Amino acid sequence: MKPSDTAFPEVLYTYTVIFATLMAIVLVLTWYRLRVRRKRYRIRIKVQEFFDQWLSEMLLGDFSEGTPFETPPELQDIPANAAGRQYAIDQLINTKKNLIGMAAGNVIFFYEKLGLRKHSVEKFNSHIWYKKAKGIYELYMMEQQDMQEEILAYTNSRNEYVRLEAQTAVLAFSGFDGLVFLDQLTQPMNSWQQVKLLEQLHPLDPGNLTQLPEWLRSENESVVIFALKLAEIYQQLQVTAEVTDCLQHPVERVRGQAILALKRIGDEATPTDLVNRYAVETPGNRKLILETLGSIATEAVRPFLEKELDSGDPTVQLQVARIIARSYPAGTAILEQKALATPSPYQQILLHVKSELAR
């Protein structure tokens, strides 16, 4: 159709009317959303005023088995209270994060007696990933141990958010024993997942971690990385040989994590092992090797470090100068000699290192 055809303006007017109609619909939707938000906000404030007061009073009570409990009308399981009940779940979770002992037990008691578990289980049974993930989160935060078996099935879920919550849940329920899911894990664990799991394990006693050697040999590279972090954090010296083997792993990130782990669990051969790897490593892992040597350098690697001081790469030179100054009694003297012989760049490097040591 040519734009100058007489029908053309009519088509444009038709589309303009369509746009105007859509605009009106969007405007109505905007007003409706604003209204819903305001309504929710009012309900939230109302529930908040009631619930926070109610909870602070109730937390002080002794609610052992058999204690009579009456659900307040504002929290009864009726559709009108849906938003309020979700608020109650969220608030109980937030409260429990900051409590231990009997008060934390009371929070769980209220969660169960108020019938809020039912909502969490409904979410867990949903086919929608974000509802399932949230259901799992609520269940483990409220220590619903009996759900462990069902949740365990999702630790290798294809959805990373469901998987993460399920993995966190089994650790929340069983501590280090929950790490059994690593045996079967074929899906990856990203760094955020690993941070979350490590934080979950943080206050617990690791015991012997007997599966660690197998996880370090896992075909799933993220399991190996996670196992290396466990070995490092909990100083699992019994797996030093396996961690050293990981220096030959085909995946760069695994090798990098092994280098970091050896900082804490390496033996007397580790500095030499790292130096032997240095020439064939990626620039990123070379940096990690130097970082590790900064803590464990021995007399055996001193010739290597002195050679690297001449490497010509200022980043490496500065890092090596730091190691030499900190690791050897004559370290500063070595740097001073170097600075005297070749003032640029060693004089500035020397001053930098001295300044760091002085602070």
Add this chain to the structure above:
Amino acid sequence: MMHHIAELIVNVIVSGIFLYSIVLIFFYLLIGLNSIGETREYLHKNDFTDYRLMAASPHAPTVSILAPAYNEGATIVENVRSLLSLYYNNLELVVINDGSKDDSLQKLIDAYELEKVDFFVNSRIPTKAVKAVYKTRHPAYSKLVVVDKENGGKADALNVGINIASHDYIVCIDADCILEHDAILKMVKPFLEEGKERVIASGGVIRIANSCEVTGGQLTKVHLPENYWARMQALEYIRAFLLGRMAWARLDGLLLISGAFGAFDREIVIQCGGYSTHTVGEDMELVVRMRRYMHEQNLPYKVTYIPDPLCWTEAPETTRLLGRQRNRWTRGTIETLRSHKIIFMNPRYDLLGALSYPYWLLFEMLAPLIEFVGFVIFLVLAALQLINWHTFFAFLLFIIFFGYLNSIFAILMEVSTYNQYRRRKEIGKLIFAALTEPFLFHPFVVWAGIRGYIDFFRKRKSWGEMTRRGFRKAGTQT
């Protein structure tokens, strides 16, 4: 004969403009749909994320904030204090004094008990000379590093910051921006979530702080800007960030992370040569160069964007300042697209070459030119009485109403997601601002863009001064 030729020319021009509009509408629909998907997914993913885990975790990535400052003596101490209070453990704050002519440096030295330290600057990216590096022994400010350097512009200052930063990720900000206290936590999470694809950069939403209340360097109450030009920019930012950037992030075609707040993988930035000092659009240029580098090295990568309003900035309130800003943006876009023209429709760059670059070329860079030329042609045709007024008005209404629809949809997205402007009156004002846009704000922006073209061809490189009024303190009237 002449009449037929004239009619043919008119038809070709009108068809061209019509086709341009249709393609633009197609892109806007694509952007709208993708932004809904991306924003919904983000909100669901982070519904119950406990960011506190990361704040204190030794396994969280290390971050250096780079804040270049030039003649910001009036606010620098408070701004730095606000940045030092950010909620993140593995943090370093590098403030780069870019040869300020005022007392910025002295104020920092006095306020934070700074002392000059011997510092070996490894200039992996070439920059103007560093005069001195300052640190403090005060334990409360141990994260602070202040660099004094010769004036070289924002890009050069950031490059010095990149050279000096000691952490793995850098967050580049404008020193006068206000960051939310959890901004770094939210910004860093995408880097932790990387899988096979390395996350090389992450952007965050910038919002307009004019008329908002600020206490102790923190935003305490959000208001819609009272000034018309700033209010229009509030609407524009909602459209650009909540719709545009989110959609392009989902399509893996994001070309711009705002210079006011962006996080980058430091090593990749260095490998790419840092910020370019030869453009006034250094923020966009860096992202394009980083993407190009990753493509050319065949390295899988991702550029992410998060919709949380994390950074608040003061928008220009006068036509003089706004015009300068848009002039600079136009020049920056031209310079960036020109220096990376190899990407255009090049299959080697996948969607970047096939969709993102052409979109930016046609609907960002060329838009002011096409609109201006279209307007001139309209005047000529009107003078020659060659306009079919029936078609003209139909087309004008068609375009204006689509623009309205797009703006109002952006407002709906804002209300449905973060709802920063909660009062109905404010939403009403925002909608009214949208209705005036085609007649006031848009023609002005097009004109500023044309001036940007003129300055580009005149080879003007200036940034243009940006005088700030300062934020409204809580409890005061402006």
